[in-house]
Amino acid sequence: MTGASTPSSLRWVVARPVVQFTLIGLAAVALVGAATSVASRRVGEREAITDARTTTLVKAQGRVEPVITDGLVARDPDAVRSVGDVVERDVLDDSLVRVKIWTSTGEIVYSDERRLVGARYALGDDELAALRGGLIEAEVSDLTKPENRFERSFGKLLEVYLPIVTPGGDRLLFEAYYRYDTVAASGSRIWRSFAPISLGALVLLEVLQIPLAWSLARRLQHRQRVQEALLRRALDASDIERRRVASDLHDGPVQALAGVAFSLAGAARDASVAGTPASTLLDSAAGSIRSTITELRSMLVDIYPADLDGPGGVAAALADLADGVAATGVSVSLDTERLASDELPASARALLYRTAREALRNVAAHAGATSVAVVAESDAERACVSVTDDGAGFSPEDAASAASSGHLGLRGLAGLARDAGATLTVDAAPGRGTLVRMEVPLS
Numbered sequence: 001m002t003g004a005s006t007p008s009s010l011r012w013v014v015a016r017p018v019v020q021f022t023l024i025g026l027a028a029v030a031l032v033g034a035a036t037s038v039a040s041r042r043v044g045e046r047e048a049i050t051d052a053r054t055t056t057l058v059k060a061q062g063r064v065e066p067v068i069t070d071g072l073v074a075r076d077p078d079a080v081r082s083v084g085d086v087v088e089r090d091v092l093d094d095s096l097v098r099v100k101i102w103t104s105t106g107e108i109v110y111s112d113e114r115r116l117v118g119a120r121y122a123l124g125d126d127e128l129a130a131l132r133g134g135l136i137e138a139e140v141s142d143l144t145k146p147e148n149r150f151e152r153s154f155g156k157l158l159e160v161y162l163p164i165v166t167p168g169g170d171r172l173l174f175e176a177y178y179r180y181d182t183v184a185a186s187g188s189r190i191w192r193s194f195a196p197i198s199l200g201a202l203v204l205l206e207v208l209q210i211p212l213a214w215s216l217a218r219r220l221q222h223r224q225r226v227q228e229a230l231l232r233r234a235l236d237a238s239d240i241e242r243r244r245v246a247s248d249l250h251d252g253p254v255q256a257l258a259g260v261a262f263s264l265a266g267a268a269r270d271a272s273v274a275g276t277p278a279s280t281l282l283d284s285a286a287g288s289i290r291s292t293i294t295e296l297r298s299m300l301v302d303i304y305p306a307d308l309d310g311p312g313g314v315a316a317a318l319a320d321l322a323d324g325v326a327a328t329g330v331s332v333s334l335d336t337e338r339l340a341s342d343e344l345p346a347s348a349r350a351l352l353y354r355t356a357r358e359a360l361r362n363v364a365a366h367a368g369a370t371s372v373a374v375v376a377e378s379d380a381e382r383a384c385v386s387v388t389d390d391g392a393g394f395s396p397e398d399a400a401s402a403a404s405s406g407h408l409g410l411r412g413l414a415g416l417a418r419d420a421g422a423t424l425t426v427d428a429a430p431g432r433g434t435l436v437r438m439e440v441p442l443s
Contacts, residue, residue, distance in 0.1 A: 021213045025206040032202055048183040049138050056160040057136055060174040063090045070168040075109050075118060083110050097154050098177035104131055113150045121147040127161060131173045136162035141177060156180035233415055308349040313341035317353050322374060325360045331371040338377035348440045351420055352376060352385045355438035358413055359387035367391025386437040393428045
């Protein structure tokens with residue numbers, strides 16, 4: 001396992017995903033802002049073109065058409081002058097920069113650009129359709145056409161055209177040219193009106209999400225630390241169990257078997273010298289081996305715990321533990337009549353068993369007790385097990401010394417109880433035995 005992380009590194013672990021989230025959010029805001037800008041400008045241009053069509057309709061039919069006479073078709077000077085006066089006064093402005101009036105044959109009978117008057121050019125299909133069908137059309141002007149050569153100095157233009165009628169019933173095509181930058185300006189105005197609302201809402205959403213992202217990152221970091229602590233605890237417990245088993249094997253069965261071997265070897269030599277019958281020697285060796293087998297079986301239970309889900313459940317497993325302690329000469333009483341073993345959750349069964357195993361192991365190894373009582377019981381709200389012995393007991397200082405030297409059984413139980421929301425009680429004092437009690441909530 002690696003060492004503990006410093007506070008600055010832990011903060012960076014949280015800050016890094018939050019920074020990434022913020023940058024992605026800002027990129028999304030920029031992308032949405034750009035898309036909104038393009039969309040709003042297009043909407044603005046469409047609105048400006050609609051306004052130009054409406055303005056052209058009003059000026060053509062409301063201002064120019066009433067002053068047109070039949071003489072305009074023949075380019076009568078008075079007729080041309082009267083139209084020109086109205087156009088100069090009421091039609092042309094900063095955005096509408098050119099007016100042309102065409103006959104159906106393509107002759108320009110009036111224009112504020114006098115060099116165009118009398119010129120003849122072929123009308124396009126769209127223009128002829130508008131003239132014949134009474135339609136109003138708008139399009140970007142093609143300044144490469146010869147009839148538009150005098151408008152090139154204005155730059156990009158929007159061309160709007162519709163039919164007007166002379167008193168004699170002749171249809172003429174009224175054509176107005178608008179500066180396109182006024183159309184673009186309308187789109188910009190719409191964008192500027194929408195930008196504070198749309199972008200402001202996105203930025204506000206981003207600002208509100210950053211604390212939420214920070215909180216989520218902190219929670220994930222906390223969960224990760226808890227998982228790491230649980231893993232360390234599991235590894236530590238596994239290491240403690242291995243060292244405990246190795247120590248018990250070395251101090252118990254290995255020493256006993258070694259003693260049997262030495263006894264057999266010495267007794268064999270003595271028997272051969274003194275003529276002692278071999279049966280006495282073999283009976284003694286068999287007793288030692290049986291005792292060692294009992295110790296090994298007890299250790300097998302530690303290495304491979306009882307099947308708590310099998311027949312008898314926790315009650316049967318506690319009985320096996322009690323038998324192992326009784327084999328050491330300690331008087332053991334076991335009460336499991338009020339334990340609903342089959343109804344307990346698996347986690348509760350395991351915690352009760354581990355508590356009893358640890359307490360009985362300490363009784364056999366350290367307490368010097370003559371008797372021990374094990375009581376396990378449960379109801380709808382809780383399950384508990386208590387192990388009480390009449391041994392030597394210990395003081396808090398003794399417990400701290402034992403923990404520092406590697407005997408971490410009770411401290412490991414305390415960690416398991418804390419993780420499960422259970423309560424571990426250890427009541428001990430020198431000369432008056434020890435009580436170990438684990439209470440597990442079931443609801």
